[in-house]
Structures are given as structure tokens and as C-alpha cells.
Amino acid sequence: MANDFDTIKKNANSFIIEIHKFIRENFQVSIGDQKKYLDSVTKDSVKTGQAKLGSFIISVSDVLLDSMIIIVYTFLFLIYKEHFKLFLAKLIKKENHPALMDILSQIKVSINNYIVSLIIEMIVVAVLTSLGLWIIGIKYFILLGLITGILNLIPYIGITIAGIITVLASLTGSGEISVILGILIVNIIVQFIDNNLLVPLIINSKVEINAFVSIMGIIVGGAAAGISGMFLAIPLLAILKIIFDRIESLEPWGYLMGNHVPRKFAWRVRRTKTQE
Incomplete structure (x- = not known):
């Protein structure tokens, strides 16, 4: 892309x-009138544009920093895994150690399932994006599909x-408009499939967290600690649900977080399928 900068500009x-x-x-509207309007708007919004550019640069740097922090968190958790286990063992009475x-x-099983589901989601999004970009004739479609699949792990x-x-x-x-529109359509379709099919079927089913709690958790997590x-x-949330399910007084909260289907509703679904 750097070598093709002149072509991109043209x-x-x-x-x-x-x-x-x-x-x-x-x-x-004539081209001259359009340029005059753009010039007047540009003069009034130069300062605003500079401020937005500065905010965008800060946001990108925050994303990169948060990504590095996640790696550091994971590394430290792995190093001090046994230390955390011994701390919990000292904190809890011996008769509760089996629990x-x-x-x-x-x-451990839930987190492993979550990581596997993320990898599967990343691969599916990369394949779908690459296929869509190949259909509309985009250069480097495989590389761009992989980039989209990896960056899709960062929410929003x-x-x-x-x-x-x-x-x-x-x-x-x-530089045809149809190509740009094609890219937007491909991204919208892939995101629709990802948000409405892949996330509920792959990720939420693996961690057994319902969609409502997942969305609320992402919103709260973003407000508390950013990306x-x-x-x-x-x-x-998956860790909390496992803890809630195994503590009698907190079990209702674990049920609330889960994706369980009420018995009456499940009976109606089975009855409908039988009639069909």
C-alpha cells in the first residue's frame, strides 16, 4: 500500500x-457551487477537524495501549496462577476446598472454550470478508480478510x-463509487452475521451467558476500563456465573445470567416442532 500511494491518491x-x-x-448543483460550499464549510471546521483528529489519534493510541495491557494481564495471570490458587485456599475453610x-x-474449561470460540469467530469472519472482497474484485482480499478477522476481536x-x-x-x-459501496455492504453483511449468528451460537453458547447479560457486561466493562x-x-461474566451456580445463596443470579430456556417455553417449542 505504501508503494501504491500515488495510485491511491489518484x-x-x-x-x-x-x-x-x-x-x-x-x-x-454545479461543481463550482459544490467547491464553494465545501470551502466555506472547511474554513469554519478547521479547528473542529484538528480537535477531532487529535481525539482520533488519542483513541487509536488508547486502543493499542489497552491491547498491550490485555497481553500483560494474561501473562501475569499465567505466572501467578498457583499463587492465586493458594491464596484462595487460605481464604476459604478446608471443608469447602472440594467446592x-x-x-x-x-x-479453566470455560475460559478455554471462550478462547477457542474467539478463534473460530475470527476465522469465520476472516473467511467471509475475504470471500466478499474477492467477489467484488478487491486487491489483497486474503490479507484484508485476515486483518478484519483479527481486528474484529476489538469491540466496535x-x-x-x-x-x-x-x-x-x-x-x-x-476509485469507483461502486467498489467503495461494495466494501461497505460486505462489512455490514459480515457484521450482521457475526453479531446475530456467530456470537450467540459460538461464543455465548460456549460460556453459557445470555445475550442481554453479555451486552450489559460489555457496556459496563467499556465504561470502567475502556477497550x-x-x-x-x-x-x-463466565467466571462469575460459575461461582454463582455453585453457591446456594447466589444460585438465582447464576440462573439469571445463563441462557436457560424456561420449561413452559421449551415445552411449547417442542410441541410446535412435533406438530410440524
Whole structure:
């Protein structure tokens, strides 16, 4: 992409000219009037644009920093794993140690399942994106699909960054509006499949957390600790659910967090399927 910078610049200018022509043909506004309007708007929004650019740079740096913090968290947890186990063993009475070991073993299984489900989701998103970009004729479609799959692990912001990279890469081939629209459509379709099929079927089913609690956890995690909090929200919820399910006084909260189907509703579903 760096080597194709001149081509990107040329195609970006062609893309802007096509937008001007589209507005002139459909809204009867001359290109000169469009440029005058853009100049007046640009003069009034230079300071705002600079402020937004600064905020964007800070946001990107925060994302990179949070990503590094997640790696550090994981590394430290692995190093001090036995230390944390001994701490919990000292904290809890000896007669409750079997229950503690059961909770820790289930947490290990749940976190392993969560990591596997993330990898599966990443692969599926990468394959779907690569296939969509290949269909619309985008250069580097495999690499861009992989980048989208990896960045999709970062909630909300990741897919936006991947979309910008894909649009820039598409300008190495052509600057047609149809190509840009095709990229947007591919990203929207893949995100729809990811949010409505992959996440409920793969991730939520693995950690046994319902969608409502997952969304609330991501919102609270983002407000409390930014990107790292959003990323760690679901595994932390899975850990809490395992603890709640094995403590009698907290069991209702574990049930509330789970994706259990009420018996009456499940009976109706089975009855409907039998009738069909």
C-alpha cells in the first residue's frame, strides 16, 4: 500500500470527482457551487477537524495501549496462577476446598472454550470478508480478510479500523463509487452475521451467558476500563456465573445470567416442532 500511494491518491481524486458529478446530475448543483460550499464549510471546521483528529489519534493510541495491557494481564495471570490458587485456599475453610477445586476446574474449561470460540469467530469472519472482497474484485482480499478477522476481536472500534484499511487498499485498484459501496455492504453483511449468528451460537453458547447479560457486561466493562474492559467482560461474566451456580445463596443470579430456556417455553417449542 505504501508503494501504491500515488495510485491511491489518484484514485481518491477520481472518487471525489465522481461524487461531484453524481451530485450535479441528480441534485442540479454545479461543481463550482459544490467547491464553494465545501470551502466555506472547511474554513469554519478547521479547528473542529484538528480537535477531532487529535481525539482520533488519542483513541487509536488508547486502543493499542489497552491491547498491550490485555497481553500483560494474561501473562501475569499465567505466572501467578498457583499463587492465586493458594491464596484462595487460605481464604476459604478446608471443608469447602472440594467446592473451590470444582469452581477452579470449571473456570479453566470455560475460559478455554471462550478462547477457542474467539478463534473460530475470527476465522469465520476472516473467511467471509475475504470471500466478499474477492467477489467484488478487491486487491489483497486474503490479507484484508485476515486483518478484519483479527481486528474484529476489538469491540466496535476494530471493525471501523479494518474498514478504513480496506477502503484505502481498494484505492490501489480503482476509485469507483461502486467498489467503495461494495466494501461497505460486505462489512455490514459480515457484521450482521457475526453479531446475530456467530456470537450467540459460538461464543455465548460456549460460556453459557445470555445475550442481554453479555451486552450489559460489555457496556459496563467499556465504561470502567475502556477497550480492555470490553474485551475481558465476557470471560469475567463466565467466571462469575460459575461461582454463582455453585453457591446456594447466589444460585438465582447464576440462573439469571445463563441462557436457560424456561420449561413452559421449551415445552411449547417442542410441541410446535412435533406438530410440524
